[in-house]
Amino acid sequence: MSHTTQNKKALITRVRRIGGQVASLERALQSDADCDSVLQQAASIRGAVQGLMSLLLEDHLREHVAGSHPDALKELEPVMAILRSYLR
């Protein structure tokens, strides 16, 4: 069982939403949308992908590195706070 099983549904929903944003950016480029709108859409996709990475790293660190031990999970907190702010 992979570490993503527990949150599998939520992750898939998130990935599917990113897929929708990418398809929408493709249509914007096809229809010569203005430059600002293209930049904004790309920036939103980047933000969504960073959020996904942050979640995947957190899941992996919790389950496979901290092994769900309470002390280790507590020590994980300051790291995750920093990673979340990096991966905005």
Place this chain on the structure above:
Amino acid sequence: MSHTTQNKKALITRVRRIGGQVASLERALQSDADCDSVLQQAASIRGAVQGLMSLLLEDHLREHVAGSHPDALKELEPVMAILRSYLR
């Protein structure tokens, strides 16, 4: 005419490839792929999105901010070198 027209085809190809990577990540999650493989795929998508942002910013800066003036384009170079290294 948007600033993306000139490179429109190349950008659309790039966006479509990202769409394919996102669809593949969704399948990996659906089929309970192992954690490392999921992390690697997500990291590749992030890299591809960063590369896309870097291209879009460069196009915009060249055409709309530097206005394609040779001196301004030359001054844009050190900025782009830095942005490319940030958006890896």
Place this chain on the structure above:
Amino acid sequence: MSHTTQNKKALITRVRRIGGQVASLERALQSDADCDSVLQQAASIRGAVQGLMSLLLEDHLREHVAGSHPDALKELEPVMAILRSYLR
């Protein structure tokens, strides 16, 4: 005259403050400060350096790439909004 002359004083103040934060982190390491405090201090320094980069890039783009032309400066805005959010 370099592009930094205009804002020279403000930039120097900012750089000097970063120097103070770095000296304080060195003292924290010397005195075996706890891990969380060291991480927080390093994260603050990183944020301050990102803010400095953002300012320097903006100055350079405004003065040397946009050449202070009103239209070019207006087109610079969406780029700077994105860079500022990247360089937090």
Place this chain on the structure above:
Amino acid sequence: MSHTTQNKKALITRVRRIGGQVASLERALQSDADCDSVLQQAASIRGAVQGLMSLLLEDHLREHVAGSHPDALKELEPVMAILRSYLR
């Protein structure tokens, strides 16, 4: 004993070197160095601070989250590979 004790000397050397780079950037600004040189120096400082953060996060994750357990350390590897590439 803090998690940084083991590598304390190496960390302090690294922080002191960053302090030297910051002092050098301050002098460059004072003496109206040209814009490119200032940008390059600031970019080097940013890279050095990112490398420091990466080290501090790795130390903390190894010692306090993985608790130095071999299996947990092995699972930490793909995470650190990703973080190192983010914090370049």
